[in-house]
Amino acid sequence: MTSVSEKSRASTQDNTLVDPISAHPAFNRTESQIAIAGHPIHAMLVAFPIALAMCTLGADGFYWWTGDVFWARAALWASGMAFLLGVAAGVSGTIELLMVRGIRIRAASWTHFVLAVMLLSILGANWGYRLSGYEQAVLPWGIMLSLFAAGFTGLTGWHGGKLVFDYHIGTSPTGRD
Template sequence: MAEVKEVIVSRAAIAGHPLHPMMIHFPVAALLGLVATDIAYLMLADPFWARASLWLAGVGAFGGWVASLAGLVDLLTVSSIRRKITAWCHAIIAVMMLSLASLNWLLRYAGPEQGMERWALYLSLLTAALIGLAAYLGGRLVYEHGVGVDTR
């Protein structure tokens, strides 16, 4: 007989579909694309890539914080999610990643002439690594623990 898993329903959802996993795609794409535009700027010194990086950093940081609000609602209002260590690890890694992404955007906002190009690239690479870790933990929440998945 198959084991019946606990149904863990998202409180931040539309028609039963959790908002957090829907909202993270654009910020993640922006922050991962940021690595490519940083490398392009360092190699070509074309100001276009610096502007593209500024916008990607801003969209990634702002969009990530907005998406995190939906995740925070679930973490704080659904007791079965709150009891999962994986959920707390996912949240902590995501806050670290978004903090770095926000710092990265602030450095760029000052302008590329400030000589922060290499630091910005390092922050972009570290942010990308943390995105990978947060994504892994988020996947475990969905596929192993069934968070936001109706298994009935």
Template sequence: MTQTPNIPPLIESDEREYRDTGVPSTVAIAGHPIHPLLVTFPIAFLCAVLATDLAYWLTQDLFWARASMWLIGAGVVTGIIAAITGLMDFLKINRVRQHSAGWIHLIGNVAALALSLINFGLRWGNQANAIVPTGIIVSLVVATTLGVTGWYGAELIYRHKVAVIGYGPNERP
């Protein structure tokens, strides 16, 4: 497959990568990478905002507007913590930067956090007024973006073996 130098395709398939043992995460406890564990929280919080926004739209119950605000706040805080661990791997593991999946994952997640901060700011002082339609649209864009960046995060782990410690042919337990 002929490729343009320095511009990796969106999904690469290099047989050699499937045969190597992987690259461990630079942020790990007892060999277990921290970033994949931490990302579950902001993904859950920020995707749930879409559900609570829709619940507010359908019921006009202020509980859902407050719930959205709390979810965005929790999503941004946990997202920043997850981003720090992911950025450390991005900067220290050359394999991540070599693939478009790493760049899409990074840029998309930064965009999702930035949009979430904007969404939080729009709601500050009056949580309900910013939900229909702006809040719902922003929440939908954030949830969709997180779906795409999650896909590319999995691409890094399962296809490019980043944050994976494999066994060589003579090292099976």
């Protein structure tokens, strides 16, 4: 009696194992479908929440250092915009993930997606915590949330960069639309 693995191994001509994911016809179709003039919207939007998450941490640090209320208020606005623009970037990225089979088929895409959703929850918590009193919120919990958000932004961004640079997700193979 022949086992299933022996049948699949025997099905290839040179008896080499074939990765079923990379053998899928849609594996290399990773061009962005949500784009303006060939420029992926998700890639254009993610820069803003990344920068604003880091600005929130910076403003918290300056408030801690100077005690100037301006920095606490700046952190409130930066954290709020990081969350709101992160949601916009997340919506475009989610649509891209669900529409493009070459993106959806990769496990690394789902890792980035899960990390991004977790990051959005951290950004939202950071903003929500500050809404009831932005000056009192900074120390100690606001700055801790900002540190956590900054670290998670780096982790999520690293995985997103890996998708672009290693797998060419969201890029055009011809360099044009």
